[in-house]
Amino acid sequence: MKRLVVVYRSPRVENLYLFVDREEGMVRVPEELLTRFGEPEEALSLVLTPDRSLARADARSVLDAIELNGFYLQLPPAPDDWLKQHG
Template sequence: MQAYVYKSQRKQDTYVYLAARDAFDAIPDALKATLAPFAFVLEVALTPDRRLALADVDQVRANLAERGFHLQMPPPPVPPVRVPRRDDPR
């Protein structure tokens, strides 16, 4: 299965995978209004053994087959690590 990946120009680290190149009609209008414009990033073959950095390939493939698109949001922020001071009683 081929996927076409686009980066949102409005939301940092947000990507949309499409089942067909430039098939933006698959994206709901409200979501499109929030994320568009899009910049093409890459075309990728989504085989079952393919590994993706921030998404589960099986979920992406299922969403593309069912909806025609998959939305990849940025990961949640990591909370800062608290380093206790020597004079801190905790």
């Protein structure tokens, strides 16, 4: 399975990203999530395949979530993870 995906960043929360199918857009993203997310800012578009390497997510999990829910929400790293990366 491969899919053209658009990744949006949240203007309200650092390192919060929303992945959606390019063709479907945000039609299945809950309104409450969009309200909390803020006005989405397009970060990038990519062809996503199950074996593609992503920085903080498993590509297969992202594809499955988009198929099932219409989106994948990538949360910011936990404070402990941030300390390991920057400490």
